[in-house]
Amino acid sequence: MQKAKKERIRPLPLNEQWKQIGSKIAKGFSRIGKSFQRFIARFKDGSVGTKISHFICGFGNLSKKQYAKGILFLGLQVIFLLFMISSPEVNSTPFGWKSLGNMITLGTEAGDLFNPTDNSMLMLLFGVVTVGVIAVFVLVYFSNIKSSYEGDLLIRKGKRVPTFKEDIASLFDSRFHVLMLTPAMLGVLLFTVLPTLFMILIAFTNFDAEHVPGQHLIDWVGFANFAAIFQGTGEISARFLPVLTWTLTWAFFATFTNYISGILLALLINRKGIKFKKLWRTVFILTIALPQFISLLAMRNLLSLHGPINSALVQLGLLSSPIEFLGQATNAMTARITILVINLWIGIPYTMLMTSGILMNVPTDLYEAAMIDGATKRQAFTNITVPYILFVTAPYLITSFIGNITSFNIIFLLTGGDPVVPGFKAGQTDLLVTWLYSLTIEESEVNIGSVIAIFTFLITATATLISYRRSKSYKEEDAFQ
Amino acid sequence: MKMKSFLLLALLAIVAFVIVGCTPKEKATLTIWVGAESADFYQLKMDEYVAEYNANNDKEFPYIIDVVASDTGSAAGRFLDDPDAGPDIFTVAHDNLGRLVAGSSAIAPITLQPLLDQINADNPEGFLNVIKATVGGTEYTFGVPYVAQSLILYYNKQYLNETQVQTWEGIWDVAKTENKRAMVVTGTDGFNNSFLLLSRRANDGFTSLRLYENGVQENTFGTGDDTISVLKWGQRFFMDPNGGAQASSSGWEVELKDGLALSVIGGAWHFNAAQSALGSNLGIAVLPQFTITAQDAYGTVTAGTVYQSGSFTDTKMFVMKKGSDKADVLQQILLYLSSKEMQELSFNAADNLPAYKNAAVEFAKMQENTIEAALAAAQVEMFANGIPQPFGFQARYNTYYYSKGAPDLILAILRNTTGEFSTFEQIKAQMTIVETIWKTGNQPA
Numbered sequence: 001m002q003k004a005k006k007e008r009i010r011p012l013p014l015n016e017q018w019k020q021i022g023s024k025i026a027k028g029f030s031r032i033g034k035s036f037q038r039f040i041a042r043f044k045d046g047s048v049g050t051k052i053s054h055f056i057c058g059f060g061n062l063s064k065k066q067y068a069k070g071i072l073f074l075g076l077q078v079i080f081l082l083f084m085i086s087s088p089e090v091n092s093t094p095f096g097w098k099s100l101g102n103m104i105t106l107g108t109e110a111g112d113l114f115n116p117t118d119n120s121m122l123m124l125l126f127g128v129v130t131v132g133v134i135a136v137f138v139l140v141y142f143s144n145i146k147s148s149y150e151g152d153l154l155i156r157k158g159k160r161v162p163t164f165k166e167d168i169a170s171l172f173d174s175r176f177h178v179l180m181l182t183p184a185m186l187g188v189l190l191f192t193v194l195p196t197l198f199m200i201l202i203a204f205t206n207f208d209a210e211h212v213p214g215q216h217l218i219d220w221v222g223f224a225n226f227a228a229i230f231q232g233t234g235e236i237s238a239r240f241l242p243v244l245t246w247t248l249t250w251a252f253f254a255t256f257t258n259y260i261s262g263i264l265l266a267l268l269i270n271r272k273g274i275k276f277k278k279l280w281r282t283v284f285i286l287t288i289a290l291p292q293f294i295s296l297l298a299m300r301n302l303l304s305l306h307g308p309i310n311s312a313l314v315q316l317g318l319l320s321s322p323i324e325f326l327g328q329a330t331n332a333m334t335a336r337i338t339i340l341v342i343n344l345w346i347g348i349p350y351t352m353l354m355t356s357g358i359l360m361n362v363p364t365d366l367y368e369a370a371m372i373d374g375a376t377k378r379q380a381f382t383n384i385t386v387p388y389i390l391f392v393t394a395p396y397l398i399t400s401f402i403g404n405i406t407s408f409n410i411i412f413l414l415t416g417g418d419p420v421v422p423g424f425k426a427g428q429t430d431l432l433v434t435w436l437y438s439l440t441i442e443e444s445e446v447n448i449g450s451v452i453a454i455f456t457f458l459i460t461a462t463a464t465l466i467s468y469r470r471s472k473s474y475k476e477e478d479a480f481q
Numbered sequence: 482m483k484m485k486s487f488l489l490l491a492l493l494a495i496v497a498f499v500i501v502g503c504t505p506k507e508k509a510t511l512t513i514w515v516g517a518e519s520a521d522f523y524q525l526k527m528d529e530y531v532a533e534y535n536a537n538n539d540k541e542f543p544y545i546i547d548v549v550a551s552d553t554g555s556a557a558g559r560f561l562d563d564p565d566a567g568p569d570i571f572t573v574a575h576d577n578l579g580r581l582v583a584g585s586s587a588i589a590p591i592t593l594q595p596l597l598d599q600i601n602a603d604n605p606e607g608f609l610n611v612i613k614a615t616v617g618g619t620e621y622t623f624g625v626p627y628v629a630q631s632l633i634l635y636y637n638k639q640y641l642n643e644t645q646v647q648t649w650e651g652i653w654d655v656a657k658t659e660n661k662r663a664m665v666v667t668g669t670d671g672f673n674n675s676f677l678l679l680s681r682r683a684n685d686g687f688t689s690l691r692l693y694e695n696g697v698q699e700n701t702f703g704t705g706d707d708t709i710s711v712l713k714w715g716q717r718f719f720m721d722p723n724g725g726a727q728a729s730s731s732g733w734e735v736e737l738k739d740g741l742a743l744s745v746i747g748g749a750w751h752f753n754a755a756q757s758a759l760g761s762n763l764g765i766a767v768l769p770q771f772t773i774t775a776q777d778a779y780g781t782v783t784a785g786t787v788y789q790s791g792s793f794t795d796t797k798m799f800v801m802k803k804g805s806d807k808a809d810v811l812q813q814i815l816l817y818l819s820s821k822e823m824q825e826l827s828f829n830a831a832d833n834l835p836a837y838k839n840a841a842v843e844f845a846k847m848q849e850n851t852i853e854a855a856l857a858a859a860q861v862e863m864f865a866n867g868i869p870q871p872f873g874f875q876a877r878y879n880t881y882y883y884s885k886g887a888p889d890l891i892l893a894i895l896r897n898t899t900g901e902f903s904t905f906e907q908i909k910a911q912m913t914i915v916e917t918i919w920k921t922g923n924q925p926a
Contacts, residue, residue, distance in 0.1 A: 216585075
């Protein structure tokens with residue numbers, strides 16, 4: 001078989017990559033500048049109604065007899081202003097404009113035995129929520145101006161402005177994407193962006209076991225928590241690098257072993273001559289049907305010192321006496337290898353299923369052409385099957401790697417992070433996520449937990465971006481299509 | 482037609498408002514957290530309290546009382562996560578006092594004089610010292626003790642008799658003969674694995690160990706000759722395959738039930754599991770004594786010195802939420818719940834060891850020849866050999882002692898897996914690190 005000439009796509013030199021990044025940043029600033037220019041141009045060019053819309057939302061629509069739309073925009077502005085000015089309180093902590101000041105001070109009333117203390121965490125949270133509300137209102141504000149200006153343009157062209165009914169109808173037609181994406185974006189803002197921002201801000205405070213909100217005022221401490229990783233004798237400075245190293249090692253080997261094993265298993269089941277293929281696939285799928293935590297707890301019991309596996313190994317003569325495989329293992333490597341092996345049970349079925357589906361969809365004419373060209377079965381496997389599988393599963397590899405970095409269940413349920421490292425909270429099998437769980441939930445060291453969460457995010461985000469952008473499935477997507 | 486529809490809607494709205502307005506207001510709920518083993522008992526007693534109140538007063542008791550089963554070990558932490566949503570009264574071990582009153586305090590002081598009088602009259606001095614704290618320069622009483630607890634020995638009567646369990650050597654000899662484990666600890670934390678660290682010279686109760694004495698952080702000392710000797714003895718015990726050990730991954734209950742371990746150090750909260758494991762073979766005793774040998778003696782300690790295993794003695798106490806809108810009735814409820822009569826009923830119904838100082842003498846059920854009475858008697862006897870956890874003075878003491886890795890460093894001495902703690906100097910060096918953690922929360926630089 002003649003090998004097709006592969007055009008190797010070489011990565012750009014480093015200085016060219018920096019130039020690309022720089023030009024993208026410049027483009028970003030340029031876009032912001034253009035937005036401001038557009039804003040000013042609309043004000044100058046717009047009708048009187050549009051100009052007033054910059055101060056009273058919906059006025060432009062009302063002046064064009066778009067009453068429903070105008071009242072909607074005006075109503076949203078009124079609600080926003082009421083929210084900001086009246087500063088409603090929950091648990092004696094205000095929202096609105098007061099929350100913005102509170103977010104900076106994190107409270108001033110220290111309280112005493114008979115008077116309440118300002119709750120710094122609620123103040124921070126409500127400040128973040130108020131920032132979110134402001135961000136949403138800014139979008140509404142610009143939408144109001146855009147709507148009025150577009151009406152002006154239509155009138156100048158001699159056309160009529162759309163009615164409210166027509167606007168609603170367009171949401172189910174030409175602007176269907178707006179209807180679908182708006183709730184999703186609001187959900188992302190509410191359940192992802194705001195909590196993430198809150199968590200990031202906590203990393204810059206002294207919110208720990210000795211500073212309990214409601215009993216103490218919390219203070220901003222700048223980058224002190226981040227600096228603690230590289231200085232001092234505390235837990236985070238001593239254990240951060242070892243835990244990070246194990247996390248990346250675990251993620252690599254867990255992904256690699258599951259991936260290769262799943263592919264091999266799928267290839268084995270798909271071989272010609274293997275009978276009852278569906279049965280074998282079903283057997284392995286059953287492990288997915290069982291909730292993961294049940295499997296893991298069962299594994300933990302099976303591998304306990306006086307459990308059936310130890311008993312069997314002793315009776316077979318493979319062990320002279322029972323040994324601890326997991327949290328109480330005398331050797332950390334024993335526990336780590338055991339976890340990796342158990343992880344195969346959890347992860348192989350997914351890879352096996354996916355690979356089975358891919359194998360069934362490899363174009364058979366490729367194999368026929370290879371046979372005609374005189375290729376052996378091994379050549380066909382290595383030059384057609386493997387590249388095809390790798391190409392399709394590259395995104396899965398990346399998500400699997402990221403998933404294993406943040407794999408909580410298996411470590412928490414099997415070992416709890418143990419074997420212990422005497423003198424420290426983080427054990428020998430702790431990942432960053434399990435460590436931050438014990439720091440925040442068990443020790444109330446919330447600020448340090450936030451720092452670890454930020455580092456985890458930076459690692460996973462960086463790994464994701466670099467790996468995916470370098471993968472062929474990203475670069476050669478068009479060619480593959 | 483439009484006017485008719487409008488009038489009909491308006492009429493319906495008025496009727497709805499009237500119905501809502503005239504509906505009697507639901508009573509607010511007053512929540513009490515107690516240990517899971519006694520939630521039913523205390524709910525029954527609070528129902529009786531409310532019934533008696535209603536019978537003796539013109540107006541009804543203003544709240545619905547809800548007694549909720551709660552893990553008292555984590556109650557303080559859960560309460561502090563969201564005090565506003567927390568219970569009005571809850572149960573905590575006294576060592577949580579420091580974190581609860583830190584800063585401006587999350588709990589309210591006791592101010593009702595009859596309740597203060599009852600607390601002072603009914604409780605031993607050791608408990609009275611640990612239920613008070615200073616906030617804003619003034620000392621207040623915050624806790625109302627009602628349950629006491631201590632570590633004791635659960636043992637298998639199939640293998641051990643009452644004489645053998647008086648000493649670790651006695652249990653150890655039987656374990657060697659039967660090829661079993663003499664003892665397992667239910668946990669390796671600083672509470673469940675404290676029997677060596679807190680041990681005292683048997684003849685006079687002396688120990689050089691100091692833990693935040695008088696509430697002062699610097700009054701902490703753990704490198705005395707007796708501590709080093711005791712840990713050396715403990716190392717011999719834990720390194721022997723028939724000696725002591727941390728419970729395996731199969732669990733102490735399995736090891737006790739299958740006869741793999743002859744005894745377990747545990748508390749009253751382990752009683753049900755121990756009884757399930759051993760049934761009628763369950764024996765209960767005070768923690769045994771042990772004798773320092775020439776191998777173990779260090780410095781001023783002489784071979785042949787007998788030590789009594791020690792324990793932290795705990796009181797579980799009721800505390801009140803600060804700023805509760807039901808403050809008018811909370812202290813009256815506490816007066817009722819912590820009375821010695823109620824403590825006796827609680828012991829009879831739920832085997833809660835009373836905090837009341839004369840319970841062993843006055844409560845009839847504690848005189849009986851039952852396993853529950855034996856459990857109570859063993860704990861009461863351990864009070865003479867133990868100290869109340871001294872961590873309630875400051876929030877950080879509890880954290881420094883339990884949560885900064887010190888218990889694992891002590892366990893490393895006992896297990897000596899790699900041989901790096903074989904000499905007295907090595908043990909002392911490790912305990913110096915432990916002492917630094919107790920004092921500062923961090924290992925030495």
